[in-house]
Amino acid sequence: MADATLVGPAAKAFFSFSRFPLPHASLSSILITTVRSKSNLPMAAASLPGSSSASPSSSIHNPNPNSTQPSLLVFSGGTAFNGVVEELKKVTTRVAHVLPVSDDGGSTAEIVRVLGGPAVGDIRSRCLRLSDESTSEALAVRRLLGHRLPLDASVAKSMWYEIVEGAHSLWTGVSEPYRETIRAFLVYFQNQILRRSNGSFCFSNGSIGNFFFAGARIFFQSLDASIFLFSRVSEIPRESLVLPVISTNDRLTLGCELWDGTIIRGQNEISHPTNGRMGLINKDCASATRLPCGIKRVFYMSSEGCNLLHEVFPAVNPTVLDQLSKVDCIVYGMGSLFTSICPSLVLHGIGELIASRPIPKVLLLNGSHDRETTSMSASGFVTAITDALNRAHGNSNRRLNNHSSDYINALLVPKDGEIPIDIERLAAKGIFHVVTVDSINDPKVGIIFDPRSLIGALTSLILEIRNSCIMDSSASIDSEHSD
Template sequence: YHIVEGEHSLWDGVSRPYRETIRAFLVYFHNEILRRPVETFCFTNGSIGNFFFAGARIFFQSLDAAIFLFSRVSQIPAESLVLPVISTNDRLTLGCELWDGTIIRGQNEISHPSNGRREVVDKDCNSCSALPSSIKRVFYMSSEGCNLLHEVFPEANHTVLEQLSKVDCIVYAMGSLFTSVCPSLVLRGIGETIASRSIPKVLLLNGSHDRETIGLSASGFVTAITDSLNRTYGDPDKSLKYHPKDYVNAILVPEGGQIPLDVENLASKGIFHVLTVKSVHDTKVGVIFDPVSLIQALTGLISEHMDARLAEPDPLTENVTSVC
């Protein structure tokens, strides 16, 4: 309440124009919730940024417009391109299927269920109950769905596919593997486009496990990414058969990270380029990459790839013989 009213200490140091712009969409989001009395909404552990973004999306009825506003308000550099992997106003819900057949509906229930408790959520794997079985796959379901019969297959944003076909490097970032990374990979067209590119495809390995990845090694992360891009466990008519090395050809590992680095298993998947990068310790999330060292490592991978491309013989001239 104090945040919406502009009286909370979080507003300290925020200029009036910025404060009023953000508050307007927080108020709009709150009003939209009040208009749905049959649905309950718990603000506990919510992100103010997410509330602002949701208010903007509902107001504009456009995900692209909401991203544009958020980018300007948060001063994201103009040269950075933020794209929604799905561009739709339909309400979708993330679901996951466990290896024991259990279906879990909703991102929070997968990664950090609150069990109705109004307390701060800690996504550390030791802070909440373990999943009854490891995750087999993630998929999208209708907002009212609760089982595999309600699975839906949204299309990937064509602009995302276009950008993937032009970029010099693809990076699978740190984060929640199954609720942040994989949902962007299971869409049709994403796997096909990534597999077709001969560029660095880099996995930034997490520094620690969370509820979703307990027991996974580095090769387990690669398998999860490969299965998602291949849509291995979904509709067999929509699945692909690409190899792990077609999707990941380099792995950057934070120094001192907790994820087991099973180099032999990675090599069996065709992944030989594994580089340890200097890390720092974050009090909230643990081991993360040192930003400067990470940028240097990524730049080095891209430069190495570019140099290799330049060293390749030109097929139009390599067989030309000079005749005097």
């Protein structure tokens, strides 16, 4: 009876949200708008055949943007690409964000340890970046769901109880319908902890959004349903999709094989090991112990596995494949190459579909090295992505043999970045579009793309490659007719 009382408002709210159609992303015409950046990229609005011309401002603020905005699919993790999401929203909201669900660090690790299930941290992080900011209540909801508890465990637990009881000042500005919906799932999350935990749950540095997400996922027994609910609560545009690359209620464990045969289990141990310590994760390459040698590949393994005999092959989320077949551009976002990008690329069906699409396929190169990519050049990044999509180092029955240019046809590179740009090797791989983009020096992570410059360069590149593909296709048809 207690459970029914607690989750009743949430269930009622969910079914009222359900009257909205699920986001859909089909496009019959495309308008590319380039926004002015610090690098003085030209303002331009250009349309492909079948679309209508519009000024940059009209395309950004079009009340019915679906007919004009380009559609993108972005493979990324939950941190690095977040910095450009706000700028990207000004050009198009028709973006499918594909994210891994294998993170096992930070507060996500504690949720997975006690309650099981997939990691939701990256999903939550992207949802918050996409959430509405147009009203004071939207900002209040975003502030609440984006809040992290203090590092001190006892202080964090005390604050958590204030929040879950509805007494904390973070609820200020959140109206009663939203309050009761959000609070119901936080209470349900607390209830699940009390039922399942053999020991105490550590709230240190815990994310309120993660707790809400986990409560919703367990209540609905569906990761997709929890994302849908979160999207409606935070008012994410309906044409923006946040997609787990694997739609599951099970725990996923990422492993990697080094070139010397060493196997490392767990995403956190691969990218930024903490030796079991709770708290903030330092992703700075200089602070982490170097890997004994380079990473050969990443793969999924059973939750208790420790070697290659425990490799498993989860199925890709069908919605990801559906979006890949429709979008106008595929983007490999910057971030942790092997633990944020490659986990989405090694799944069966991803490489096959990307190789078949004659559209822009753009790699956003990192501005600095991390533990996973020490000493790698730009062509090394391309090779790693190609090998992941070809599943080159796994089961021989599952391998592909596509060329790098089937998967990547352009690179955007931050100015003054650390990664060497080996133009000749890129050209040997069939990649001739390499564009340098204005950058900024972030004191925490080093050189990163200037967001406005990046989105301006990306939209220009989409149009350029798209037109090139159209001309190549027309030339091919003319050649066939002449024969």
